[in-house]
Amino acid sequence: MQFSSALLEAAVNEFSRLPGIGKKTALRLVLHLLKQDESQATQFSETIARMRSEIRFCKRCFNVSDGDLCTICSNAYRQQHIICVVENIRDVIAIESTQQFNGTYHVLGGVISPLDGIGPDQLNIDALIERIEKENTEELVFALSPNIQGDTTIYYIQKKLNGRNINITTIARGIAFGGELEYADELTLGRSLQNRLPVEKYMNR
Numbered sequence: 001m002q003f004s005s006a007l008l009e010a011a012v013n014e015f016s017r018l019p020g021i022g023k024k025t026a027l028r029l030v031l032h033l034l035k036q037d038e039s040q041a042t043q044f045s046e047t048i049a050r051m052r053s054e055i056r057f058c059k060r061c062f063n064v065s066d067g068d069l070c071t072i073c074s075n076a077y078r079q080q081h082i083i084c085v086v087e088n089i090r091d092v093i094a095i096e097s098t099q100q101f102n103g104t105y106h107v108l109g110g111v112i113s114p115l116d117g118i119g120p121d122q123l124n125i126d127a128l129i130e131r132i133e134k135e136n137t138e139e140l141v142f143a144l145s146p147n148i149q150g151d152t153t154i155y156y157i158q159k160k161l162n163g164r165n166i167n168i169t170t171i172a173r174g175i176a177f178g179g180e181l182e183y184a185d186e187l188t189l190g191r192s193l194q195n196r197l198p199v200e201k202y203m204n205r
């Protein structure tokens with residue numbers, strides 16, 4: 001692609017670094033911004049810069065947050081004694097979209113995967129165990145990907161909680177999920193949240 005402006009080329013290069021955006025799409029987006037009022041383009045760039053520099057992570061559940069606690073953790077109408085354990089923030093967004101879950105979350109930041117060099121210490125697992133002890137959590141709902149890494153993570157956390165009086169469940173995880181939680185459609189995901197299974201039943205299948 002030939003550019004007559006180094007500034008235009010630089011902007012196209014930045015956009016094309018985003019996932020799923022090729023050079024052609026990047027050019028289309030940049031030209032669109034160029035057509036807009038200068039104030040709109042400035043607002044666009046300022047929003048991104050602010051999001052990146054000011055966003056924080058909830059001290060309790062590690063979800064994205066504007067303050068110390070996220071809006072879910074600080075919502076008195078949510079069942080604070082139920083924790084849904086997820087891999088990442090996209091999973092929180094997917095489950096929230098179903099409107100079928102009224103508890104809280106705990107974002108692990110991934111799953112145990114020795115082949116990728118990810119052990120329990122790299123994840124927010126200790127914080128989860130501490131939180132459960134401190135808050136007298138009544139139910140832990142695992143919503144992890146249905147694969148070996150997800151199962152290993154459930155097994156590890158379950159072992160750590162051995163002897164605790166806590167209900168441990170997992171959302172029904174079947175082929176309908178198409179692999180990753182975030183790709184499940186809202187209806188399927190919502191239903192599997194309602195029909196969660198005791199984790200022993202799932203693990204011994």
Ligand SMILES: [Zn+2]
Nearest residue numbers: 058061070073
């Ligand atoms: Zn939170």
